[in-house]
Amino acid sequence: MNHKGPIIIIEDDFDDQQMLKEIFAELQVDNELLLLPDGASALRYLEQPSVKPFLVISDINLPRMSGFEVRAKIDQHPEIRIRCVPYVFLSTASSKDTICDAYALSVQGFFTKPNNFKDLKETIRCILHYWQVGKAPNNS
Secondary structure (H helix, E strand, O other): OOOOOOEEEEOOOHHHHHHHHHHHHHOOOOOOEEEEOOHHHHHHHHOOOOOOOOEEEEOOOOOOOOHHHHHHHHHOOHHHHOOOOOEEEEEOOOOHHHHHHHHHOOOOEEEEOOOOHHHHHHHHHHHHHHHHHOOOOOOO
């Protein structure tokens, strides 16, 4: 895990993208923030050998390729998988079945997307803090 690497957010909703940009600015996050509108563009980005992200935060319901499909393809792609990039879901889709399906893909976290700025900011703050202090095979 590259603590200084970019944070990739896979989110197709423009309003959510803008809110997340504002939250990251308020939290004074130094990492580059890369907002990608669909799973296919995220996978293309992650396939680049020079890309060493800090974290991927993904919605589930995305155009062209769902968050589940992106996660499954990462797991099948040895060059991406070996980078040990934390992949967490942040989604309004949070039924028990959806959460179980997410963890079956070996995600590192699942968070229900709050519907207000204050709670979303706190959720993002918690996600970032956990991964900033946590250890992974490639940063220990």
